[in-house]
Each structure stands twice: as structure tokens, then as C-alpha cells.
Amino acid sequence: MSDLRNDALDIIDYSIKAVLPDNAVKEAIKKRKLPDKIVLVAIGKAAWRMAKAAHEIVGDKIKSGVVITKYHHSQGKIGDLKIFEAGHPVPDENTIKASSEALKMVSNLSPEDTVLFLVSGGGSALFEVPQEGVTLEDLTGVTNQLLRSGADIVEINTIRKRLSAVKGGRFALLCKPAKVLALVLSDVLGDRLDSIASGPAYPDSTTWEDAIRIIQKYGIQLRPELLKVLKNETPKSLDNVETEIIGSVSRVCEVAAERAKMLGYEPMIFTTTLDCEAREAGSFIAAIIREVVTSSRPLKKPCALIFGGETVVHVRGNGKGGRNQELALAAATKIEGLREVVIASVGTDGTDGPTDAAGGIADGNTAQKLKKKGINIESALANNDSYHALDAVGSLIKTGPTGTNVNDLIIALCK
Ligand SMILES: Nc1ncnc2c1ncn2[C@@H]1O[C@H](COP(=O)(O)OP(=O)(O)OP(=O)(O)O)[C@@H](O)[C@H]1O
Ligand SMILES: O=C(O)[C@H](O)CO
Numbered sequence: 382m383s384d385l386r387n388d389a390l391d392i393i394d395y396s397i398k399a400v401l402p403d404n405a406v407k408e409a410i411k412k413r414k415l416p417d418k419i420v421l422v423a424i425g426k427a428a429w430r431m432a433k434a435a436h437e438i439v440g441d442k443i444k445s446g447v448v449i450t451k452y453h454h455s456q457g458k459i460g461d462l463k464i465f466e467a468g469h470p471v472p473d474e475n476t477i478k479a480s481s482e483a484l485k486m487v488s489n490l491s492p493e494d495t496v497l498f499l500v501s502g503g504g505s506a507l508f509e510v511p512q513e514g515v516t517l518e519d520l521t522g523v524t525n526q527l528l529r530s531g532a533d534i535v536e537i538n539t540i541r542k543r544l545s546a547v548k549g550g551r552f553a554l555l556c557k558p559a560k561v562l563a564l565v566l567s568d569v570l571g572d573r574l575d576s577i578a579s580g581p582a583y584p585d586s587t588t589w590e591d592a593i594r595i596i597q598k599y600g601i602q603l604r605p606e607l608l609k610v611l612k613n614e615t616p617k618s619l620d621n622v623e624t625e626i627i628g629s630v631s632r633v634c635e636v637a638a639e640r641a642k643m644l645g646y647e648p649m650i651f652t653t654t655l656d657c658e659a660r661e662a663g664s665f666i667a668a669i670i671r672e673v674v675t676s677s678r679p680l681k682k683p684c685a686l687i688f689g690g691e692t693v694v695h696v697r698g699n700g701k702g703g704r705n706q707e708l709a710l711a712a713a714t715k716i717e718g719l720r721e722v723v724i725a726s727v728g729t730d731g732t733d734g735p736t737d738a739a740g741g742i743a744d745g746n747t748a749q750k751l752k753k754k755g756i757n758i759e760s761a762l763a764n765n766d767s768y769h770a771l772d773a774v775g776s777l778i779k780t781g782p783t784g785t786n787v788n789d790l791i792i793a794l795c796k
């Protein structure tokens with residue numbers, strides 16, 4: 382593997398490790414005086430790691446607790462906490478079973494109790510009890526449609542909240558009269574707290590009108606009864622919750638810049654809010670790489686272009702892939718023939734779309750290698766089949782579940 386590829390993978394690995402939530406959880410807890418009786422509820426792809434960190438410093442105070450994470454994302458026992466794995470990105474029976482367990486633990490608490498609520502992305506699928514009149518089939522149907530529609534996460538979660546008994550601030554109401562301390566790892570651009578994991582303990586800023594507009598915009602099919610459920614108002618203020626964001630994509634980009642510098646590249650963070658269609662982002666970043674190579678603008682070589690964010694994919698084909706893989710594949714065409722360049726795109730959670738890859742990597746030879754294998758990039762993109770294309774040329778990045786979840790990181794190196 383070329384040095385450049387190694388360097389890109391090194392920067393990614395280093396940055397993800399540096400933003401694992403352990404220290405941040407511990408710091409946030411240490412600076413507060415927590416009562417002697419805590420109920421712990423941890424949700425999301427980083428739930429296990431966040432719960433482990435909390436347990437290490439206030440384990441003696443935790444009277445009961447539930448950890449709900451994605452399949453294959455837990456790593457063993459944590460004291461007496463009940464650990465569940467469940468469906469993601471679409472909820473399943475285990476989601477509801479585990480979440481009901483959490484609701485049992487927070488019912489009948491007193492004003493002296495605190496619910497330590499550890500929130501990470503993926504929480505929307507993993508923490509769910511449907512509202513009355515809503516079935517699990519309704520949720521899977523609507524979620525599947527939304528995920529393929531090209532709707533962004535704020536829009537998707539606007540709908541999820543209103544079909545749920547725990548999202549959109551409703552979980553915090555169920556914890557009353559106990560207090561809730563929510564420590565949040567953000568995987569939503571702009572750190573919108575009411576969107577992260579659909580904001581179970583945060584006042585909802587979205588309205589019924591927003592929900593209807595989104596349903597129409599993306600042509601989402603709903604049973605007529607669900608339209609009535611959508612009307613039930615979510616809490617717009619909560620008086621028992623304290624919230625702190627303990628990690629986000631900005632930090633991972635900053636660490637990536639530091640690491641790039643250590644490896645001899647002049648770094649530039651272009652944005653931490655990249656949110657366009659994945660393939661467009663790939664083409665655009667490739668165009669910047671070309672500019673660097675041909676005209677030393679906006680940076681001279683050796684340099685590292687760093688982008689954070691979460692692109693979207695309108696899934697139209699029936700192939701396999703994810704937004705990071707699509708971005709890398711789209712970039713491959715546009716950097717074809719360039720020497721000493723590489724672009725790598727990963728989900729910091731270690732899973733990109735419904736695949737076992739975290740993302741993809743491409744250099745100036747990738748397009749040529751694909752041609753030799755008889756793979757047409759245009760067709761692969763048209764079929765949303767970036768996984769098989771990149772796999773054929775050894776260009777998938779696989780990290781396994783990382784223990785964190787702070788959006789996507791894209792590194793382009795030019796030497
Ligand atoms: N074949 C495909 N090619 C490209 N993208 C796909 C494909 N199939 C699904 N996707 C995308 O993958 C996304 C879900 O994957 P992933 O688990 O990485 O999302 P996520 O945003 O990290 O989840 P969460 O935010 O809940 O942590 C969907 O939103 C969809 O747009
Ligand atoms: O779970 C979710 O809704 C997304 O990961 C955003 O937090």
C-alpha cells in the first residue's frame with residue numbers, strides 16, 4: 382500500500398481513537414455532584430463505551446441501568462447494568478423490549494433521583510416505544526421510506542419523534558419527578574440537540590406543520606390513522622433536564638488536522654458541515670484536489686484537506702453501499718490519473734450504510750483498476766453499489782464498531 386494511503390488511514394485511526402467518549406464522559410460527571418441514587422440509561426452506537434466510562438467512576442451510585450446499542454456493538458458485562466442489542470437503522474422487537482425496560486427503571490423515581498442519560502447517534506432506531514395506535518410495522522415502514530428518500534436527519538427525526546412515546550422530549554417527561562442529566566455525543570450537523578437520537582430529553586423545536594411538509598416533500602406513505610398521531614404535540618419546554626454535548630465532528634476534524642501536521646502535511650479544515658449528496662461531495666473534493674495538484678491552490682503540497690459532516694444518498698438502486706463509499710467512488714473518477722493523491726471517507730462509528738465497511742478510499746489509480754476488473758463506476762453509482770466496486774479493488778475501509786459516533790470524516794492528501 383502506498384505511503385499516502387497509509388497516512389490517510391493513520392490519520393483516520395488516530396482521530397477516531399482520540400475522540401472515543403471515555404474521558405469526556407468522565408470529565409462531565411466529575412465536574413458535577415451527582416446524588417447517591419442514579420439510574421443510568423445509555424442509548425446509541427456509542428452507548429456501551431459511554432456506560433462503561435460512567436460505571437468506572439460512579440458505579441457505586443448506579444442503582445439500576447440499561448444500555449441499548451446496535452447489534453455487535455457491546456463488549457461484555459458492565460457491573461449489573463442490563464445490556465441490550467437491537468435493530469439499526471430500523472428499530473426491531475429488541476428495540477422495544479430494551480426501551481420498555483428503560484422506561485420501567487425510570488418510573489416511580491423521586492425528585493432526589495437522577496437519570497444519567499448517555500446519548501449517542503443511532504439512538505433513534507435503538508430507543509423506541511411507539512405511541513399508542515402505532516405498531517412496529519408502522520415504524521419500520523416509515524423509517525425505511527425516510528432512509529431511502531434523501532431526507533436529512535433533522536427531517537427524518539421530525540417524523541420519528543411524533544410517532545414515538547419516548548422521542549422529542551417525551552422520555553424526560555416520563556422520568557419526572559427525577560432529574561435528567563443528558564451527556565450527548567453529537568452526530569448531527571450543527572449539534573441540534575432535539576435531533577440527536579431524536580432528542581428524547583430535549584424540548585422539540587419542530588411542529589406538526591413541519592412533519593406534514595416533510596411527508597409531502599418526500600411522498601412518504603402513511604396509514605391515515607398515523608396522520609392523527611402526528612398531531613399529538615411534543616413538549617416544547619422541560620424543567621427537569623440538564624444537557625451537555627461532550628463530543629462532535631468539529632473535534633475529530635481538529636485532531637485529524639493535528640495528526641496530518643505531525644505526518645508532514647499542511648492541514649486545512651474546509652468545513653465540518655458537509656451535507657450535500659455524497660457523490661456530489663466526492664466530485665467537489667476531487668476538483669479541489671485537482672486544483673492543488675495543478676495550481677497549488679488553495680494549498681501547496683504536501684497538504685491535507687479535511688472535511689467533516691454527513692452527506693446524504695438518494696438510494697435508487699438495489700446495490701450495497703453507504704454515503705462514504707459513494708463519496709470515495711465518485712471521487713475516484715475525477716482524480717483518475719493524478720499521482721500522489723488519495724481521498725478517504727469514513728463514518729466515525731465504523732459502519733457506513735448497511736455494510737461492514739466504515740467507508741472507502743480512492744487514489745489516482747482506482748478508476749483504472751476498476752476498469753480492468755470490468756466495473757463501470759457510473760453504473761455502480763447508479764445502482765448504489767459502491768461496496769462491491771470498492772471491494773473489488775481493495776478500497777473498502779474496515780474498522781469494525783469504533784465505540785464512538787460523531788459523523789463522517791473525509792481526508793484528502795496530496796504530496
Ligand atoms: N446501497 C446504498 N448506497 C449508499 N447509501 C446507502 C445504501 N443503502 C443505504 N444507504 C444509506 O445508509 C444510511 C444508513 O446508514 P448508517 O448506519 O451509516 O447511517 P447513520 O446516519 O450513521 O445512522 P445513525 O445516524 O442512526 O447513526 C441511510 O440513510 C441511507 O441513505
Ligand atoms: O439516531 C439518530 O437519530 C441519528 O444518529 C442522529 O443522532
Ligand SMILES: [Mg+2]
Pocket residue numbers: 502503568786788
Ligand atoms: Mg450517524
